[in-house]
Amino acid sequence: MNPTELLHFLNKIDLFHFFSSDELAAFLEKSREVQVAKGVVLFHEGDPGQDMYIVVRGMIKVFRDNRVIHLIKPGDYFGEMAIIENQPRSASVAALEDSILLQVPLAVFQEYFSRQPKSLVSIMRTLSQRVRRDLEILGHDYEQINIMVHDMKNLLTPFHLLEVMERTVPGLAGNRYLACMVKARGDLLILMENALAQARRLQIATPIHTDSLDRLIADLLESAWVVHPDIGGRGIRIEVTGSLPEFPFSSLGLCRVLSNLVVNAAQAGEAGGLITIALSREDDEAVVKIIDQGHGIPDEAREKIFQPHFTTKSDGNGIGLISCKQIIEETHCGNLTFESTPGRGTTFTIRLPFSARIG
């Protein structure tokens, strides 16, 4: 685009409506035209950011992880948030087509936009439109998930037949595996009710009872984990060492945490490998260690392991560890940490205060 065409193009953009021709020409002098080839990533989420970009030609994709948030067309701009907030980039940006951009350095942004009320209003309008659109998308996604959870609850109904079987099929009364399935159905119903209540913004108290964690682990070991494809299915051995006194905890919560951590440990190791669950008491805390001898956590992943949607598994969705951290820290006032040596194994450590006011 030659300078006259570029001036004409900028003139049509809301952000520049009130610029005089001289101002616009001076602004162009201080900005830089850059060509970006299709597929090139301009910056990643979390990078420091000092420039804003106006799209002159082509198409730009704003994305987080693998999710596209927005497509930016000619006349629109991006990269303003890092400058306005003085924070790292809020999302990653790549060219969807061969594109031409106008790069506006921080100093030029401050000179021409930050001090001009009309241009600030124009930027606010753009941001407000983005918030409105994002809220709509979020609301729609949320509703879809609610519909699915609601229908899953209904689809669980046939599992009430388990109790009928227990009563009517000879030899099944008191069967441990049947009891495990009945409990799993009940736990699933509770989680689904919680998810639906959360959607209605209802606060549901987590039931806390004084119980034996040793017994909870023994139950999982003898039933749910035996039939888990990544544990029983691969012949993973689980050894429990030590024991704990009874103390107050959410049995469903710790069941979710232990299952997540043990499944991760099993997936990290070889078939037939060993996982140790070490229970001990340290001062006023219960300490539970889940120790595996698997491939470990790569150094570059250590910082991100508790971030939403971060996963090192090809089919993972990166929410298991977030759920563990929430249950341990928010419900039990405890903490969850890990140590790992790549190639040697990983130990996750759960600390649960016996006397915290939890729930």
Ligand code: CMP
């Ligand atoms: P910045 O945070 O500097 O870098 C990433 C850019 O992506 C950000 O500025 C915005 O320009 C753009 N961006 C981030 N989130 C959204 C969104 N929800 N809708 C449209 N654009 C966005």
